[in-house]
Amino acid sequence: DTGVSQDPRHKITKRGQNVTFRCDPISEHNRLYWYRQTLGQGPEFLTYFQNEAQLEKSRLLSNRFSAERPKGSFSTLEIQRTEQGDSAMYLCASSLVGEGTEAFFGQGTRLTVV
Amino acid sequence: GQQVMQIPQYQHVQEGEDFTTYCNSSTTLSNIQWYKQRPGGHPVFLIQLVKSGEVKKQKRLTFQFGEAKKNSSLHITATQTTDVGTYFCAGVRSGSARQLTFGSGTQLTVLP
Numbered sequence: 001d002t003g004v005s006q007d008p009r010h011k012i013t014k015r016g017q018n019v020t021f022r023c024d025p026i027s028e029h030n031r032l033y034w035y036r037q038t039l040g041q042g043p044e045f046l047t048y049f050q051n052e053a054q055l056e057k058s059r060l061l062s063n064r065f066s067a068e069r070p071k072g073s074f075s076t077l078e079i080q081r082t083e084q085g086d087s088a089m090y091l092c093a094s095s096l097v098g099e100g101t102e103a104f105f106g107q108g109t110r111l112t113v114v
Numbered sequence: 115g116q117q118v119m120q121i122p123q124y125q126h127v128q129e130g131e132d133f134t135t136y137c138n139s140s141t142t143l144s145n146i147q148w149y150k151q152r153p154g155g156h157p158v159f160l161i162q163l164v165k166s167g168e169v170k171k172q173k174r175l176t177f178q179f180g181e182a183k184k185n186s187s188l189h190i191t192a193t194q195t196t197d198v199g200t201y202f203c204a205g206v207r208s209g210s211a212r213q214l215t216f217g218s219g220t221q222l223t224v225l226p
Contacts, residue, residue: 033213042120042202042216043157056213091156102147102159103214 004106006092012112013082020078021109025094032075033103034067035091043091049075050097082113116141116207120217128225133190135220137203144206146179146186147214152199160188160201193224 003026013019025032031050035043046065047057051072064082069075079086089110093103117140127133137146145164149157161170163179163186170177176189186203200221204214 035216040123040218040221042118042204042219043214045213045215048213093157102162103157104159105156107156 004092004094004104006090006106006109008109009107010110010112012114015084015113016081018078018080019082019111020076021090021092021111023075023077023092023094023106025073025075025092026104027073028096029094029104030072030097031095031101032069033093033095034075034077035093037089037091037108038087046077046090079111082111084113087111087113116205116215118203118205118215118217120203120220122220123218124221124223126223126225127193129195130192133193133197133222135188135201135203135222137186137188137205137217139184139205139207139215141184141207143183146183146206147204148177148186148188149202149204149216150199151202151219155199157202190222193222195224195226198222198224 005024007022033048034046037043045058047067049069052069064080067077089108091105091108093105095101095103119138121136147162148160151157161177166183167181168179174191178187200219202216202219204216
């Protein structure tokens with residue numbers, strides 16, 4: 001068990017609906033990352049927080065995606081007006097501050113848009 | 115943008131054979147990390163390499179970081195069925211923020 005928990009583990013939604021995922025990082029970790037992974041590919045960076053500040057967002061990230069980490073602890077990722085292409089595994093990871101410290105991944109939320 | 119390429123995409127080996135996966139970045143990296151993802155699981159950290167030309171060993175696994183800090187390799191000696199999974203390299207670009215850019219992974223199958 002890595003200590004990073006994500007909820008829900010699975011989500012099936014109809015196209016056009018909004019969905020929200022939650023990530024609870026390891027408690028002492030300042031950094032929190034969201035990645036997306038599709039079958040046969042490596043995790044693709046979406047966004048990254050240090051404490052409550054969102055420091056970087058992927059240029060590939062549609063404006064339908066928004067992430068928050070209001071108190072510097074848990075984070076939410078919302079996808080508005082879901083599309084079939086949003087179907088993927090959404091992974092959250094956390095790490096300590098420091099150059100290249102290892103990231104601990106959660107089990108992920110598998111989203112299926114029908 | 116930064117790209118990290120990994121080859122081969124798939125590798126099937128007989129148990130006891132060796133296995134190597136290679137990782138190449140389009141940009142110089144400050145460090146590179148390796149992760150293993152079992153089928154149905156999430157990526158799990160294996161190791162981090164920071165120095166040019168660095169070599170690290172973990173039991174049967176040997177990791178190398180190239181002199182130019184743009185490529186890396188993972189070599190497994192005498193594979194076992196427990197080695198099954200997808201191995202990803204992930205690089206942090208020099209001077210960039212802290213995001214990891216993952217390669218597409220090498221899926222290893224070990225036949226008993």
